[in-house]
Amino acid sequence: EIVLTQSPGTLSLSPGERATLSCRASQSVSSSYLAWYQQKPGQAPRLLIYGASNRATGIPDRFSGSGSGTDFTLTISRLEPEDFAVYYCQQYGSSPTFGQGTKLEIK
């Protein structure tokens, strides 16, 4: 099973700043089968990125994903107030797993 480790656990930033979230896999993720989700309190997760760098339908272009192999990054270029939430990465190879999450909080 591929273990995904997200860092940092909590990220404290202000609106307008740039956020960089990391997801590291214990072994190479095949074909860049890596997705990112956003979850707000009391809500279901929302797909942001799939295939490591493809934005899902309706996702603003301030969200971008990059990486390959074992190291992946979600970048939010300029934080909006609604972006403060928990973010999860997921590898969706043969036995999918999620990372433990990064909480993005207002500084």
Add this chain to the structure above:
Amino acid sequence: EVQLVQSGAEVKKPGESLKISCKGSGHSFNSYWIGWVRQMPGKGLEWMGIIYPGDSDTRYSPSFQGQVTISADKSISIAYLQWSSLKASDTAMYYCARSGAASYYFDYWGQGTPVTVSS
């Protein structure tokens, strides 16, 4: 509009059985995988398993194999998650979600079904 509507909250005792549901609409239910994700109180997401309603092909996470059963009735566009004997540790929110074409990421999610198991 793609929608996944889950059954309501459940409160059960340890040892009881339970089956929760997820009804799809707005898409060809038979042609997309439907998966289940657990979120224990205050914790992260866990991928449980997935089913292809068209032929009932089912895959389980090793952590959940033998602990739950995933099924689907394609005639009424409903997927199910069931337990034969609940434990207190099954207390969690359970989400169903639709998998994108030929991949196991989830592009549409249900609203979640909270399950509480307590004596």
